Amino acid sequence: MLLQSPQRLFYGTALVVMFLLGVWTEGSGFIDEFLYYRGDITYLLGQHIELMLISGGLAITFAVPVGVLLSRPRFARVAEPAMQVLNIGQTIPTLAVLALSMTLLGIGRVPAIFALFVYTILPIARNTYAGIKAVPPHMKEAAAGMGMSATQMLFRVELPNALFVIFAGIRIALSVNVGTVPLAFLIGGGGLGELIFTGIALDRPVMMLAGAIPTAALAVVVDMVVAAVAFLTVPKGVNPLRNPA
Amino acid sequence: MIRIENLTKVFETPEGPVTAADHITMDVPDGEICILLGPSGCGKTTTLKMINRIIEPTSGRVSINDEDTTGMNTTDLRRSIGYVIQQIGLFPNMTIEENISVVPRLLGWDRKRTRERARELLDMVALDPSAFMGRYPGELSGGQQQRVGVIRALAADPPVLLMDEPFGAIDPINRAVIQDEFLRMQSELNKTILFVSHDIDEAIKMGDRIAIFRAGRLVQYDRPDDLLAHPKNDFVESFFGEDRALKRMQLARVRDVMEDDVPVVRHDDDLRRALELMDERGYHYAITLVNEHHQPVGMVMRSTAETRRGKCGEHYYGVDALAHLDDDLRKVASLMFSHDTTWLACVDEDGRLAGTLTQRGITRYLGATYRPQE
Numbered sequence: 143m144l145l146q147s148p149q150r151l152f153y154g155t156a157l158v159v160m161f162l163l164g165v166w167t168e169g170s171g172f173i174d175e176f177l178y179y180r181g182d183i184t185y186l187l188g189q190h191i192e193l194m195l196i197s198g199g200l201a202i203t204f205a206v207p208v209g210v211l212l213s214r215p216r217f218a219r220v221a222e223p224a225m226q227v228l229n230i231g232q233t234i235p236t237l238a239v240l241a242l243s244m245t246l247l248g249i250g251r252v253p254a255i256f257a258l259f260v261y262t263i264l265p266i267a268r269n270t271y272a273g274i275k276a277v278p279p280h281m282k283e284a285a286a287g288m289g290m291s292a293t294q295m296l297f298r299v300e301l302p303n304a305l306f307v308i309f310a311g312i313r314i315a316l317s318v319n320v321g322t323v324p325l326a327f328l329i330g331g332g333g334l335g336e337l338i339f340t341g342i343a344l345d346r347p348v349m350m351l352a353g354a355i356p357t358a359a360l361a362v363v364v365d366m367v368v369a370a371v372a373f374l375t376v377p378k379g380v381n382p383l384r385n386p387a
Numbered sequence: 388m389i390r391i392e393n394l395t396k397v398f399e400t401p402e403g404p405v406t407a408a409d410h411i412t413m414d415v416p417d418g419e420i421c422i423l424l425g426p427s428g429c430g431k432t433t434t435l436k437m438i439n440r441i442i443e444p445t446s447g448r449v450s451i452n453d454e455d456t457t458g459m460n461t462t463d464l465r466r467s468i469g470y471v472i473q474q475i476g477l478f479p480n481m482t483i484e485e486n487i488s489v490v491p492r493l494l495g496w497d498r499k500r501t502r503e504r505a506r507e508l509l510d511m512v513a514l515d516p517s518a519f520m521g522r523y524p525g526e527l528s529g530g531q532q533q534r535v536g537v538i539r540a541l542a543a544d545p546p547v548l549l550m551d552e553p554f555g556a557i558d559p560i561n562r563a564v565i566q567d568e569f570l571r572m573q574s575e576l577n578k579t580i581l582f583v584s585h586d587i588d589e590a591i592k593m594g595d596r597i598a599i600f601r602a603g604r605l606v607q608y609d610r611p612d613d614l615l616a617h618p619k620n621d622f623v624e625s626f627f628g629e630d631r632a633l634k635r636m637q638l639a640r641v642r643d644v645m646e647d648d649v650p651v652v653r654h655d656d657d658l659r660r661a662l663e664l665m666d667e668r669g670y671h672y673a674i675t676l677v678n679e680h681h682q683p684v685g686m687v688m689r690s691t692a693e694t695r696r697g698k699c700g701e702h703y704y705g706v707d708a709l710a711h712l713d714d715d716l717r718k719v720a721s722l723m724f725s726h727d728t729t730w731l732a733c734v735d736e737d738g739r740l741a742g743t744l745t746q747r748g749i750t751r752y753l754g755a756t757y758r759p760q761e
Binding site for chain 2: 278280281283284285286287288289291293294298299302303351377378379380
């Protein structure tokens with residue numbers, strides 16, 4: 143029976159493995175030890191979310207207008223070089239950005255937020271620019287031919303049609319952001335990194351996992367939230383989530 | 388009326404200046420469709436786009452209803468001109484209603500009026516408003532999308548319409564349907580239309596006037612029949628091709644060419660009466676037989692009338708092909724070939740005999756190329 147359906151076999155095995163894991167964690171006292179850090183987790187998770195929201199929020203408010211500006215004909219000449227500069231920015235390792243930020247701004251939350259902000263700009267700006275550039279020329283010609291001004295065209299045609307791509311950029315940027323926040327601990331920014339790095343230093347795996355598991359869960363939740371916002375705000379006619387082709 | 392005077396566009400390219408339109412001068416009278424026709428790169432699209440200044444003219448003037456548009460604000464000018472493009476350019480982020488309402492909303496119409504206008508226009512192209520208003524362009528077929536593209540251009544009731552190969556991307560069957568639909572709409576709306584096409588048959592079918600372009604110059608600007616009958620030079624002649632005479636046949640309707648004073652016989656007439664009538668008119672072949680409603684049902688052959696005795700109703704051949712008053716001659720010729728006949732009875736909407744058409748009559752009509760110029 144089980145062998146006839148590979149899918150069932152898979153779920154069945156997964157269930158058994160999960161149960162055994164549960165038995166093992168309980169038996170080895172993992173759960174008790176994990177719950178010992180409950181207070182730390184809530185406090186540090188709050189800090190973590192705060193770092194993410196501030197840096198991510200700033201990055202979105204900065205990067206979307208930058209992407210829009212670069213897509214304007216006025217900036218056509220500088221747009222591609224500017225994108226290259228941002229691309230190079232993205233290739234610098236996260237830790238290096240944090241170090242640079244620290245040398246500029248000292249230690250604490252501010253340099254951490256600044257470094258995260260810098261790191262989050264690129265995917266959003268790039269997708270905004272690319273999304274607007276991808277609006278077909280004939281659509282813009284139709285808009286112009288009907289007498290829309292450049293601003294009307296931007297808000298009624300270009301942005302609504304680019305919105306899904308822009309959201310894709312925000313999704314990438316925020317998941318990178320959530321994953322990078324633990325490093326903020328290294329320059330005194332706080333967050334779940336405190337549990338992770340301390341756990342590594344003290345050779346306490348459970349302490350480390352108490353930081354790592356909530357970080358991973360947060361990344362998944364943030365991605366789902368952004369996806370939900372995209373689902374609700376992107377106009378229905380250009381929303382692939384609503385009408386899968 | 389659209390008056391175009393010395394309209395010129397010179398593009399600066401790395402290989403030097405290229406003249407895309409060279410001193411184009413033409414008038415399009417109110418309520419007429421003027422087709423800009425020519426091979427690609429001939430300047431027809433450039434000329435069209437200079438009228439709503441999608442392309443800025445290098446020199447020359449365009450006046451619409453005696454108003455020079457040169458000094459007008461570009462957005463105001465464009466809102467007063469309907470614009471349809473080949474790629475349709477519906478906005479996929481907007482519903483059909485929102486798409487149709489773009490220009491009315493730019494002009495500040497109130498909600499109710501805009502909505503009513505959208506309904507009215509959808510009705511006009513036989514798309515059910517209750518079903519289509521809330522749909523998105525992606526949910527419509529190509530033909531439906533282009534219908535919406537056309538009515539969107541008509542939304543604010545502009546006097547002038549610019550159409551850039553509007554039906555070029557539609558399959559041939561749907562294209563013919565949309566062309567007919569558009570002509571029917573135009574007969575009520577009487578817009579002044581400039582229409583770019585590279586399809587000669589479309590131009591002949593749709594155009595009140597045709598402007599032939601070549602290498603940035605306007606070569607000939609005339610009514611279709613005059614163009615076909617009197618091509619100005621070798622280029623125009625070869626552009627329309629060897630089958631010009633056949634193309635002209637599309638322009639003539641049965642009602643203009645048929646002979647309407649024709650003798651008929653009825654079922655109970657004697658064959659001798661049929662012979663008499665044929666002699667009177669000099670018919671060598673046959674005479675039409677009609678029923679009590681004056682509908683043609685057959686023909687009595689001369690050979691039968693000469694050799695037999697009796698009533699016409701006992702000695703006739705049935706007719707299996709009829710021409711209608713609004714058919715064009717090309718269709719009639721096709722009917723004649725497929726039924727192996729040189730003669731067709733022409734009927735009105737009620738199927739009553741209105742006249743007859745012969746192959747010789749068609750030839751004579753096409754041969755009469757001279758028409759007094761206006």
